[in-house]
Amino acid sequence: MSPPLYIALRFLSHRKRALLLSLSGVVFGVGIFICTQAQTQGFARYFIDSTIGSNGALIIRSRFRPRYKALMVAGKSSNANAAHRLYFEGITDANQIMRVSRRFSNVVSCSPVLRGQLSARAGFENATVDLFGIDPVLHSQTTDLLHELIAGSFDDFRNNTSSVIVGSRLAEELGVDIGDTVQLLSPGGEYWRFTVAAIARAGVGSIDSTRIYSHARVAQTLLQKPFGASMIIYKLRDPDRAPALADHFENLFQHVSTSWQEREESTLQLFLMLRVSAGITVSLIILLAGFGIFNVLTMSVLAKVKEIAILRSMGYRRIDISAIFLWQGALVAAAGSVLGCLLGALMTWGVGHIPIRIRGLLYANHFLVTWDWRHYFWATVLAIVAVFIASYVPARRAAELAPVVTLRGSSV
Amino acid sequence: MNGSICLSCEAIERYLGEEESRVHALRGVSLDLEPGSIHAVVGPSGCGKSTLLYILGLLDPPDAGRVSIESEAMSHLGDDDLARKRNQLIGFIFQFHFLMEDFSAQENVMIPMRRLGRLSDEAMRERAAVLLGAVGLGDKLRRPSRHLSGGEQQRVAIARALANDPRVILADEPTGNLDSATGASIMELIRELNAAGATIVMITHDAGLADRLPRQIRLLDGQVVSDSATEEAP
Numbered sequence: 001m002s003p004p005l006y007i008a009l010r011f012l013s014h015r016k017r018a019l020l021l022s023l024s025g026v027v028f029g030v031g032i033f034i035c036t037q038a039q040t041q042g043f044a045r046y047f048i049d050s051t052i053g054s055n056g057a058l059i060i061r062s063r064f065r066p067r068y069k070a071l072m073v074a075g076k077s078s079n080a081n082a083a084h085r086l087y088f089e090g091i092t093d094a095n096q097i098m099r100v101s102r103r104f105s106n107v108v109s110c111s112p113v114l115r116g117q118l119s120a121r122a123g124f125e126n127a128t129v130d131l132f133g134i135d136p137v138l139h140s141q142t143t144d145l146l147h148e149l150i151a152g153s154f155d156d157f158r159n160n161t162s163s164v165i166v167g168s169r170l171a172e173e174l175g176v177d178i179g180d181t182v183q184l185l186s187p188g189g190e191y192w193r194f195t196v197a198a199i200a201r202a203g204v205g206s207i208d209s210t211r212i213y214s215h216a217r218v219a220q221t222l223l224q225k226p227f228g229a230s231m232i233i234y235k236l237r238d239p240d241r242a243p244a245l246a247d248h249f250e251n252l253f254q255h256v257s258t259s260w261q262e263r264e265e266s267t268l269q270l271f272l273m274l275r276v277s278a279g280i281t282v283s284l285i286i287l288l289a290g291f292g293i294f295n296v297l298t299m300s301v302l303a304k305v306k307e308i309a310i311l312r313s314m315g316y317r318r319i320d321i322s323a324i325f326l327w328q329g330a331l332v333a334a335a336g337s338v339l340g341c342l343l344g345a346l347m348t349w350g351v352g353h354i355p356i357r358i359r360g361l362l363y364a365n366h367f368l369v370t371w372d373w374r375h376y377f378w379a380t381v382l383a384i385v386a387v388f389i390a391s392y393v394p395a396r397r398a399a400e401l402a403p404v405v406t407l408r409g410s411s412v
Numbered sequence: 413m414n415g416s417i418c419l420s421c422e423a424i425e426r427y428l429g430e431e432e433s434r435v436h437a438l439r440g441v442s443l444d445l446e447p448g449s450i451h452a453v454v455g456p457s458g459c460g461k462s463t464l465l466y467i468l469g470l471l472d473p474p475d476a477g478r479v480s481i482e483s484e485a486m487s488h489l490g491d492d493d494l495a496r497k498r499n500q501l502i503g504f505i506f507q508f509h510f511l512m513e514d515f516s517a518q519e520n521v522m523i524p525m526r527r528l529g530r531l532s533d534e535a536m537r538e539r540a541a542v543l544l545g546a547v548g549l550g551d552k553l554r555r556p557s558r559h560l561s562g563g564e565q566q567r568v569a570i571a572r573a574l575a576n577d578p579r580v581i582l583a584d585e586p587t588g589n590l591d592s593a594t595g596a597s598i599m600e601l602i603r604e605l606n607a608a609g610a611t612i613v614m615i616t617h618d619a620g621l622a623d624r625l626p627r628q629i630r631l632l633d634g635q636v637v638s639d640s641a642t643e644e645a646p
Binding site for chain 2: 007
C-alpha cells in the first residue's frame, strides 16, 4: 500500500462523521441517478418494444417514381420545395419484394398488410377503426400478435375468415367480447358482420384503441382495394440498424421505407427529453454531493495543517500530500459508487413493483423499469468526475501549504 | 570543502515577511558540522535559530548562500529531491513533538519509513518496535499518541527522527515543553544518540543545557556572534 493511500485511509477512519456525510451524498446521488434513468428508459423501452412488436421495425409502403426535375421547366410561382416524387398507393408486387428482402441477413421475417380506415358498430356503439388485413401465419411470425392476445384464440381467427381480432381498448369502447359480433362499414355503404375471435393488447394506446385485424383477402374486398397490400412490415434481427436498411430498401424497391425510429420520432424525442431532464436533475444531486465533499476535504485540509507540515518535514513530497487528499476523495467515490449502485438496483427493483394504473400512451399496471449496465457505468463515471473535481482543489491547496509557516507558528 | 564535514551552510541569507514587515532573519551565517558532533544553537527569541534549523533541514530555502550535506550541494535541487534528501538524511525533533495524534506510537515511527519504502510492512513494524523500545516505550507501541504523556510523546518523536537512520538530527528545543526531570531524561537520550554517532544540532533557550554541550553557536540578530569551535581553534 502506498504511503499516501495508507495515510488517507487513516485520516478517513478517524473522521467518521465527515466520511459518512460525504459518502451518503455520493450514494444517494448515484442511486437516484440509476433509478430515474431506469424508470425513464423503462417507459421508453416498453414503448419501443411494443411498437416494434405490433408495427414492425421497418415498413415499406407506397411505390414512388422520381420526378425528372431536369426535364421540367420551373414556373415563376412554382414551389422550390415541391415534391420531387410521384406516389402510387399500395404495393402491387408484395410477394416479389418480400422474396428479395428475405435475402437480407438483418431480415427475420416480413408480412404484407392491407390497411384502411373504417367505421365499426357493435350494438349502439360506433368507432372509427384502423383495419389491418393480414396473413395470419406471416403476421404472427413477424409481430408479437400471438403474445399480445389477452382473450380468445389465434387459431379461431386463423380458421375463420369472417372473424377479427380487436384491440383491447377498442373492444372496451365497443362493448364487445369473444364471440360477439362487430359490424364494419364498407366504402360502398354496406355493413359486414364479423365475429370477435380474440382481443389483443399491444400496450400502446394508439394501437389498442383503434386496431382490428382481419384476413387480408376479406379486407381487400371490404376496402375495395385493387392491390393486396398497402404495406409490408419487417421483423429485424437488429432493429437499431433499421434506418440504414430502410434507405437501402427505398432505393432498391422504389417504395417508401420507414424505420421505426423515423416512424416514432416525436414520441422517442419526448422520452429522450424526459431522460435528459431527469439526468440533469439527478446530476445536480451528484454535483451537490461533490460540493459536500469539497467542503469536507477543505475542512480536513484546514484541520490537518499540522499533520501536513509534519509529513513534509519527514520527507513527504507535495505530490504525496495532494495524493493523500485525492485518495480520500477516490475512496469516497469508490465506496459511494459501489453502495450507490446497490442502492440504485434496490430502488429500481422497488419502483418496478409500485402499482400504478397507466392507460394513456402506454398500458401498464406498474412502473416500467429497465435494467441496463450503462446506467451504473455512467452514474459511477459522473460520481468519480464530480468527486475528483471536488477533491482536486483542497488537495492542491494542501500540497501548496508551506510547512515552515506551521512549524514556526507552533514553535515560537 | 572539507570531506569530513557532515552538514555545512555558507553565507546564508534569509528574509522573512514582506514589504514593510520584512525582517532580515539570517545574515551571512556559515557553519560546518562534523560527523558525530553535537551542537547547541543558542540566542534570544527571534534571533533566527529556528529559521536556521529549517534551512539546514531543507524545509526552507535560503534567499542566498548554500547548504551542503556530505559535500553535496542542495541549492540546485528541486522540491521533490529536497523532500527525498530530508527523508533519507535528516531527522527532526520539534518542541511540541508534532506527532500524528490519531496514529499509534508505532505508526508514528513508521511514517518516515513508509516514505522511504525500503522495508516491508513487517520489517517497518519491527524496526519501530526496536526504536520505541530503545526510548523506553516498548510497552506502548499500540497506544494512540494522544494518550501518551508529554515526555512519552517526545520520546516517540525521537524514535521517529531515528526511523530512517539519518545523518543529521535537528532538534528544535526538544526539552522546551517538558518539566525538568522529563527534560533531563530526553537530554540523556539525545546524548546517547550522539554517543552512538549521530550528528545533532539542537536549538535551546536553556543556557545550562547548552553549557553542557561541547559546541555552542550563539546567534544574535541573524548573525553568528560566537562559535565555541572557532574560539577554541588556534
